[in-house]
Amino acid sequence: MNTRLLDAMRAFSPGLPLGVAYSGGADSTALLLACAEKWPGQVRALHIHHGLQAAADEFEQHCIAFCARLGVPLVVRRVHARHAPGQSPEDAARTARYEAFRAVALEEWAQYAITNIAIAQHADDQVETLLLALTRGAGLPGLSAMPARWDRDGITYHRPLLGVPAPEIRAWLRERGVAFIDDPSNANEQFTRNRIRARLLPALDAAFPQFRETFARSAAHAAQAQALLQEVAAQDLIEVGNPPAIRALQTLSRARQANVLRHWLKTTYNATASSAQLHELLDQIAACTTRGHQIRIKVGTGFVQRKGAGLDWYNP
Template identity: 65%
Template sequence: MNPPNSLNPALVALDSLPLVVSLAAPIGVAYSGGADSCALLLAAAERWPGQVRALHVHHGLQPAADDFVRVCESVCTGLTLPLQVLQVDARHGPGDSPEDAARRARYTALAAAARQLRLQAVLLGQHADDQVETLLLALSRGAGLPGLSAMAPRFERDGVTFYRPLLQTPAAALRDWLVRQQIAFVDDPSNSDERYTRNRIRARLLPALDSAFPRFRQTFARSARHAAQAQELLVEVAQEDLDRVGNPPAIQALQGLSAARQANVLRHWLLRAHQATPSTAQLAQLLGQIAACTTRGHQLHLKVGSGHITRAGAVLRYTPLGDKAG
């Protein structure tokens, strides 16, 4: 057992963070009040005294949300840390996932606050258990490499750089340290609601994995890193192929590539140029239609994402729904 004054595991994680913090600008920590973000906030405040700003997103989705704010205010007052409470509307629309809607609202609010406060980066508290849950969710949905890459340790959104320094730190290590230090944190009651797939994974699968494969957090994280590296390589190949076939892609040039490279470059083109992601079935249909384009008069029409792909002479054209093809 670690001694009562043992080192904060989040502080250990910050040692390996590839972030050079300038003394000229503050750094933000997304602080929900939960154990992970609480340990991260304390570690950041110790590492960069006087530079840390706590950002709490108030989703307004449950009665306990105001209690979360009070806990955050109490901890930040004790640390003499500035706390910014961000009110968001995280309600989801028809057919939308409540988790996805809350996540989009959260990141939008954090990015806006980071720009307003001129933060050089925002630290997020997702840990090793969250990474495993994300990977298992991706596997359950039959995801490709982007999904199997799980959560990136660094990413940019709306001009703001985000870091996840705790992706190799188990949740239990963070919680145990806080308990030993008698530091208050929030237990979100929604985390035990097994109507949500992620919560079922946490409650049922992780204990079983822990029993069967005690090092599963490390090995799953390594698999996610391998997937991320492979995805980076595919993106590089896709960009080279897109330079070759043109933007928009020429049909005859596409036909000169293997089916796998056609699929790769088409995914890349649709995502980068049109923010559209084809399903596996849509992509297979598109490859079949491209292969069938052997005469000048052969037409092509396929719905992809929120638009349609058609043939415009020698090239493909993507038209968002509501727009008229010219």
């Protein structure tokens, strides 16, 4: 008996009716089955056809057949998920998925007032996300890994299985005799996440059997600290103004300047400064003691520049 999966589902209480993202893989199969059994007649499924591999049509047919057996209505959405130059394939697919979620919620599911969608990411996915963030030198937002619940485009998303290890999910399906798809792309170690899954997770499991739980606690601590920094940044932005006044910024510590500038750029312009860009901007703010001192630094797709007594961001 898989108690962690069952405990996770008992604790899961989204708004109903509920949409479930369903790929046909083990994780989303378990989530869809558990939700359909808990809320019969209140669940609808969405399958995203990425069109990135030859087996994609077979995946779609499997999902159609399984949903028919469950009696769960299914929407299949085809997306263009090929990545642009400089964009990772994972990011391109993720962006396409969320665009599809939003479109389906606004179109096919609007008549059912579905504003909650469940996604089947689990404890191993959480560990992989945290390890990826560490390899990239991420700050607290990255080290916070994935939230169990968040809002985007008027939709509330849920990850009810974040505390359930992947092997336990597959074991539960085997106990039930439920078939699922094994996506061959998951074995392609060209992708960093797949290398982590194939090489690092088994080693961690052997050396630190409780690593999933301890990593999850670390991610939760990082998320709590990030939430506190966001509160401080929002308060500081009120004090320094929007756009920020340079002299007001100079009264703050360098760490708080960095914190409030990240917050200003992200919330006002959806721009994110790299560590190098932010370091240079902070140096320029510190050196800005005369009227003639100019500031113009690349940030995201635009530039932060001095405008009078304050800062401005523009996209030429």
